[in-house]
Amino acid sequence: SQQGEEDPQALSIQEGENATMNCSYKTSINNLQWYRQNSGRGLVHLILIRSNEREKHSGRLRVTLDTSKKSSSLLITASRAADTASYFCATAAGGTSYGKLTFGQGTILTVHP
Amino acid sequence: NAGVTQTPKFQVLKTGQSMTLQCAQDMNHEYMSWYRQDPGMGLRLIHYSVGAGITDQGEVPNGYNVSRSTTEDFPLRLLSAAPSQTSVYFCASSREDEQFFGPGTRLTVL
Numbered sequence: 669s670q671q672g673e674e675d676p677q678a679l680s681i682q683e684g685e686n687a688t689m690n691c692s693y694k695t696s697i698n699n700l701q702w703y704r705q706n707s708g709r710g711l712v713h714l715i716l717i718r719s720n721e722r723e724k725h726s727g728r729l730r731v732t733l734d735t736s737k738k739s740s741s742l743l744i745t746a747s748r749a750a751d752t753a754s755y756f757c758a759t760a761a762g763g764t765s766y767g768k769l770t771f772g773q774g775t776i777l778t779v780h781p
Numbered sequence: 782n783a784g785v786t787q788t789p790k791f792q793v794l795k796t797g798q799s800m801t802l803q804c805a806q807d808m809n810h811e812y813m814s815w816y817r818q819d820p821g822m823g824l825r826l827i828h829y830s831v832g833a834g835i836t837d838q839g840e841v842p843n844g845y846n847v848s849r850s851t852t853e854d855f856p857l858r859l860l861s862a863a864p865s866q867t868s869v870y871f872c873a874s875s876r877e878d879e880q881f882f883g884p885g886t887r888l889t890v891l
Contacts, residue, residue, distance in 0.1 A: 699878055
């Protein structure tokens with residue numbers, strides 16, 4: 669079964685606005701990752717946050733993690749048309765879990781020029 | 782580096798046919814995985830490998846076989862294709878947490 673539920677399923681914004689996507693998960697995790705998928709392409713890793721971290725930044729990306737609520741959010745600031753893509757959260761369970769990710773259903777982001 | 786490569790890009794099969802989806806990586810990664818992506822479902826793990834000679838089942842392994850005889854290659858075999866296996870298949874590799882994905886194989890089973 670899917671570990672993560674993402675919200676919203678689709679998000680449409682104007683260039684320059686911020687985009688926030690949320691992810692909830694069910695079981696304990698070692699880390700949570702966000703991936704981006706352009707239409708018809710493979711996924712690209714964006715950012716990883718470990719279970720003992722609360723917030724992480726990478727360029728225009730900010731990720732938060734609340735393990736008590738089993739939720740995470742991805743904020744993209746000053747969005748660009750090129751940010752149009754699907755965004756997925758993925759969780760890795762505790763222990764040796766390399767190679768085993770559980771993905772959410774994704775958020776489709778459309779950024780209008 | 783080519784990264785993770787997958788062949789073929791597209792494939793149409795008839796019910797009952799068998800085929801192998803190829804996956805190769807040139808990054809010397811220990812960990813390799815196969816996922817399938819269905820509309821509105823995200824990615825689901827089929828099989829994964831933690832090194833040459835070692836494989837294990839993921840969430841949706843039925844109807845698929847894997848083997849890993851080398852570090853570089855991780856083929857996925859469909860034994861007897863069914864329409865329910867129509868999907869986009871992604872292979873991924875990793876050294877640790879971050880996974881690198883191939884471009885995918887779009888499979889249609891009629």
